[in-house]
Amino acid sequence: MSDISPLSEDDLAFLASYLPPSAQRVTKTQESDGTTSTIKEGEIPFVTLTYASSLDSMIALAPGARTTLSGPETKSMTHYLRLHHDAILVGAGTAVVDDPGLNCRYPGATLQTQPQPVIVDPRCRFEVSSSAKVCQLAADGKGKAPWIVCVEDNGKPENDLARNISIKTDMAALQSSSDSQQISMQWLDILRALKAEGMNSVMIEGGATIINALLLLPNVVDAVIVTIAPTWLGRGGVNVSPAAQSRGGESTNAAWLRQTSWRQFGNDVVLCGRLGDRDTTT
Ligand SMILES: NC(=O)C1=CN([C@@H]2O[C@H](COP(=O)(O)OP(=O)(O)OC[C@H]3O[C@@H](n4cnc5c(N)ncnc54)[C@H](OP(=O)(O)O)[C@@H]3O)[C@@H](O)[C@H]2O)C=CC1
Numbered sequence: 001m002s003d004i005s006p007l008s009e010d011d012l013a014f015l016a017s018y019l020p021p022s023a024q025r026v027t028k029t030q031e032s033d034g035t036t037s038t039i040k041e042g043e044i045p046f047v048t049l050t051y052a053s054s055l056d057s058m059i060a061l062a063p064g065a066r067t068t069l070s071g072p073e074t075k076s077m078t079h080y081l082r083l084h085h086d087a088i089l090v091g092a093g094t095a096v097v098d099d100p101g102l103n104c105r106y107p108g109a110t111l112q113t114q115p116q117p118v119i120v121d122p123r124c125r126f127e128v129s130s131s132a133k134v135c136q137l138a139a140d141g142k143g144k145a146p147w148i149v150c151v152e153d154n155g156k157p158e159n160d161l162a163r164n165i166s167i168k169t170d171m172a173a174l175q176s177s178s179d180s181q182q183i184s185m186q187w188l189d190i191l192r193a194l195k196a197e198g199m200n201s202v203m204i205e206g207g208a209t210i211i212n213a214l215l216l217l218p219n220v221v222d223a224v225i226v227t228i229a230p231t232w233l234g235r236g237g238v239n240v241s242p243a244a245q246s247r248g249g250e251s252t253n254a255a256w257l258r259q260t261s262w263r264q265f266g267n268d269v270v271l272c273g274r275l276g277d278r279d280t281t282t
């Protein structure tokens with residue numbers, strides 16, 4: 001029997017206004033790192049940022065520990081959200097630690113309506129093999145084969161198990177500017193590439209590195225949907241806590257949610273909202 005149950009009509013009504021619209025997005029401007037670049041209408045997909053957190057804002061017990069926070073009702077909600085997105089995206093850290101399935105098991109999901117799994121993995125850390133859960137599900141016709149977002153000319157050779165989505169990155173500049181081996185891709189480049197592949201909506205599930213980065217991009221993220229589980233995971237966990245911002249030389253909040261709505265799903269609470277300035281209307 002499936003562990004995913006249909007949501008109630010009231011649950012569906014609660015989520016409705018945060019789902020990707022069929023209409024295209026309006027023109028937006030990104031001003032995250034001091035630079036301003038206009039995002040043209042329809043240039044990037046609708047972006048939903050969603051994850052499950054403890055009361056101390058942890059998403060896992062420890063780095064490397066797959067941790068269940070969502071109860072049955074919020075797990076069903078996550079699968080309902082997956083049904084409504086063209087793609088599900090996670091980072092290399094999550095893919096390596098969780099070995100996620102990244103498919104949709106909501107009642108009525110078919111192979112055609114399965115979301116496209118996407119793994120941002122510039123250093124090819126995730127081992128694409130027939131034993132990876134996402135690949136197993138694809139082989140069983142229960143999901144799609146993953147796309148690996150990698151740096152141009154740096155991806156692993158493609159095979160039937162996965163496809164590369166290559167992003168142009170100035171490797172020379174990166175190598176001279178950083179002594180670490182990290183390779184940073186621009187989110188707009190990643191999202192533009194996914195849009196060019198026909199993805200009109202992307203559900204970004206984590207992990208912490210990706211969530212912390214995207215919480216600082218209010219003009220890229222369209223909706224935020226957080227499951228809050230009634231537990232404290234404790235110190236040493238994997239923390240969602242984006243960098244505080246600075247305005248006029250003073251430290252200020254990292255991010256705000258506006259247009260917020262809350263609803264209880266089983267023992268968990270689901271918080272929906274949109275990134276932006278502090279909401280003064282409520
Ligand atoms: N409770 C929940 O809802 C969820 C919990 N989790 C948990 O989160 C943890 C993983 O989090 P974390 O370790 O932060 O890993 P992430 O999944 O956030 O992956 C981070 C890695 O992805 C790559 N990456 C991310 N952004 C970029 C970018 N802009 N350009 C290039 N590469 C990028 C980098 O790979 P590289 O290091 O190779 O350069 C980076 O280190 C796990 O414990 C997992 O269980 C995950 C999802 C949801």
Ligand SMILES: Nc1nc(O)c(N)c(N[C@@H]2O[C@H](COP(=O)(O)O)[C@@H](O)[C@H]2O)n1
Pocket residue numbers: 051052066067068069070075078090094095098099100101102103205206227
């Ligand atoms: N919504 C949610 N609740 C939790 O308790 C979680 N641990 C996660 N993790 C995310 O879900 C992915 C695993 O899902 P499947 O294997 O596809 O069922 C995992 O990779 C995280 O992104 N999410």
